[in-house]
Amino acid sequence: MARWQPGTPERLQQVALELFATRGFEQTTATEIAQAVGLTERTFFRHFNDKREVLFYGQDVFTQAFLDGIAAAPPAASPIEVVGAALESAASLFPDERRAHSRTRQSVIEKNPALQERESHKLAGLATTIADALRARGVDDLAATLAAESGTTVFGIAFTQWIRDGEQRSLADICAKVLQELLSLTTKANASRSGK
């Protein structure tokens, strides 16, 4: 039972990412990933249903970080302010030392349409979870959906910026800037509309 120590999925994920990045996702088998950390294929499949899932390990922690930020927002906060708190909380999962890991993961996903599809779908699921949490705070249905979708959009754009070569700002700073740009964009549209 010594193999069931905590950290096995993390070790499998780390080595899988290295193998995917150097040899290619298609060319790497679950057996090879397991063997690279001295484990059997069977142990691999105790932790992951397939090798795609290795790239999405940690999704629950990621989703929970958004939910924690929402729970910590003041009761009087507007839906967009609640989303801002969720973004700040989620961004804290990605300190600077994780940037290289995230960059490698994204480069693997970008080379494989099936992985891109799964990534898009997981982000869609995150938006649904955030919208549910906003509804539970009393935000009406449409506003909750829009605020949640806007939040995942802002996160996705900020994340893409964060992993660009040469980018130095923290993910939290970039999230705040992108959210502010969204507010500014829609305020301009409203001002121009009322000026008609």
Add this chain to the structure above:
Amino acid sequence: MARWQPGTPERLQQVALELFATRGFEQTTATEIAQAVGLTERTFFRHFNDKREVLFYGQDVFTQAFLDGIAAAPPAASPIEVVGAALESAASLFPDERRAHSRTRQSVIEKNPALQERESHKLAGLATTIADALRARGVDDLAATLAAESGTTVFGIAFTQWIRDGEQRSLADICAKVLQELLSLTTKANASRSGK
């Protein structure tokens, strides 16, 4: 060559949708779809790479409708106003008589995670195309991405509402209402921020 008349893909799509909805997507083969309209499997594969693609036929026309709306927007329109024009143009592809078809298609997609992943990914691709068109109008990079993502979000939410049982409003009307709600939501956030 008589089989190459215009309309073959549309006929294949229509019958495929009926078969997917009644028998299930997994249980229907490309051969069965082709035979149901009196064609061979080989003809099917001249039009579609696989049976999943049948559900996404017409994607180019859909994307082009957004681009046509953008091209027709006045030069001075704000990015969000341009997106509003794109939504109105795209909504015109979905008159009331198409509602039942769209509803059936969505029910097939919702039952199959792989189809959901492809749908999410196609919408992500649409957002990229819209953002490129906004950049070509001189909208800066971040604003273009945000406006494009917001546009596809609004379309997705409005579309889901449009195909709900009992919904009577046109897709264009629902798109306009959802976009207005997004503007109102972000304006409130800005007002509350400046009041701090």
